[in-house]
Amino acid sequence: MTRIVALDTSDVRFPTSLTLDGSDAMNPDPDYSAAYVRLRTDAPDGLEGHGFVFTIGRGNDVQVAAIRALAPHLVGRDAEELLADLGGVWRELVHDSQLRWLGPEKGVMHMAVGAVVNALWDLKAKRAERPLWKLLAAMSPEELVDLVDFRYLTDALTREEALEILRAAEPGRAEREAALLARGYPAYTTTPGWLGYDDAKLARLCREAVADGFGQIKLKVGADLGEDIRRMAIAREVCGPDIRIAVDANQRWEVDEAIGWVKELERFDLAWIEEPTSPDDVLGHAAIARGVAPVPVATGEHAANRIMFKQFLQAGALQVLQLDATRVAGVNENLAILLLAAKFGVPVCPHAGGVGLCEVVQHLAMFDFVAVSGTTENRMIEFVDHLHEHFVTPVEVTGGRYRAPKAPGAGAQLLEESIVEYTHG
């Protein structure tokens, strides 16, 4: 028997605020951080499961404390038994009746469950000697729906409906896997668009994005309308008419303000308006979507759980669903969200950037292509060229496409020396 013998945590913070990488209308000076967890076993293979929650600095210690609070659920237990029933583990962690009070199913405690669940998936994938996307894509529809907790979803998606979606995608799995390995998965880049960059840097980075083969870029907006118009004009001129340009307000606006602001920007041909207002405001987003149509509304990186996504879909409050690798309770909940998106026919364009979000979320998008939605149409993964050098298996993005990772695991593992160098305090 293999036992989990330790759940170790680290408070890792990168001083990104010094360069204004990552500056937007709500987050002027983030220090990209990871509340990091590793699970160790007594197996002679020495394999570990790594996971993290992405934060932007202060409070990363609180997030680490929340992850540590889950240790009694795992340490000392049979790893094989746990890894054979990750649906059961998810339920046990999310529905711990005392810990649940701290959310429920949202915020620090919920994200902590996500980190631990993702670390278990990393361990499972490494033991299977497969990248996570491929491990998931090889599971049967029945095995996959067993991973999902349909509690609070059945008015929009039942287990039977989820099974149908997965069964319908079974036939082409092998062809799509081959296509993915050959051509990769589409990406778009946010690298040019941070508010802290001056015009020359904006123009240069737009030019480089086009030259690098990206079909879409994204600009941060929302702090000053005149500035936004000026920056959009530069970006549109440099990129030309054929590159899609999305804009991201990072929750800056009221409902009416969002509609008015987007009307002023729509002349630049917007791919989508992202996070126009509070991520909790389903009805507000629905009103904005009606008000700015046909410009699509995109959101999701701060949506707390599958229940919020369900409502955004039910209300027509988003037209582009941006799941996040570390905001919800890990792979299992993101599988529920992918199934919801497939049910409603809404494209998923995952949020990435930060620390390691690209590395982790690509597995979900690629699995979705092979085994859930079966398409990359109108879908792409965000890419930001930051901090990849700290990962054991950094993403490979070339020609505007994510290349399918082949290394075993879920992609979350930081280099030992990076952990040591950037451990806080």
Added chain:
Amino acid sequence: MTRIVALDTSDVRFPTSLTLDGSDAMNPDPDYSAAYVRLRTDAPDGLEGHGFVFTIGRGNDVQVAAIRALAPHLVGRDAEELLADLGGVWRELVHDSQLRWLGPEKGVMHMAVGAVVNALWDLKAKRAERPLWKLLAAMSPEELVDLVDFRYLTDALTREEALEILRAAEPGRAEREAALLARGYPAYTTTPGWLGYDDAKLARLCREAVADGFGQIKLKVGADLGEDIRRMAIAREVCGPDIRIAVDANQRWEVDEAIGWVKELERFDLAWIEEPTSPDDVLGHAAIARGVAPVPVATGEHAANRIMFKQFLQAGALQVLQLDATRVAGVNENLAILLLAAKFGVPVCPHAGGVGLCEVVQHLAMFDFVAVSGTTENRMIEFVDHLHEHFVTPVEVTGGRYRAPKAPGAGAQLLEESIVEYTHG
């Protein structure tokens, strides 16, 4: 000048799971706990500001860590300046751009802000030698709206509309304050209704509730329909037809299940159905409200913030609004919620029980009566007869009514010996 010289925290846990007090369909064995904070100043008066987040056991340490993360915002600062602008302090704490990422505005980090904000209000009220409700009820409409952050609310409630509501309630303030001091504020009791109690205890506690003058009791339901029908029959028989009986499912159901279950119980004449499903599910509650009408839907103790309440009101998803003293970011956000409820004409019946929730939330309901809604019609505060003995100023509930507290402060202060005896670990 008076400086804040310390923010001290304690992890206080009461072993309530031993007696099944507080057992419901989702929380079988809570250990009622307080993530406790006290603010100390260098003033010779020795006055301290006390506040807490109520939790149910495991994870209370995580909540304490989150409160401690706010210390750099307060320690060393001028107390008089802070207390003179609690609206500004609220914005500073809630919108700290790095800490905000951990919610935003929900869960552990948001509740931590609530504890600290409430501790500041406690200090302010003690320095003013007034109970909190009276301190608030003496503020002008302009001063009160300055406490509220209208961000993400303006599509439902503007600052001007809030001012109108408060101005409309100004004329009768003195008479209502006198009435409150003379007659108290209506209460209902949940003491009889916990799932862990046997039939004899249920019947005895129902009988005692009626004898004590309560006009409404509440029963926990949702684990087993047959059991619920049996227990409701006992309660209705003991109470007779004139006592209102509410039921509380503690988030146990799916949408359709909730409607079907309530249909089976409505023959017992339900005062309301509380927390039928996920507290995040605005659209689900709206569907349930339509499906079980005219039985009112009550919820709010787990609603994460004012933005969720806004949507519940916009969607007709609740007919009874149950604000909670420690779930949202303190007095300021609860003032926003009281104003939203007044705007939509929905009665507020605060959640209480737990540790100290009765002691704290009564101030908000009484302030609402004097200065916001101006009425107690269809309004009452929950009462559970647990753990009051640990407070410096325990609630006084007689004849089914909360008696208006007269001691200075916000009611949150635990006895020193209780903190020492029940500090965890």
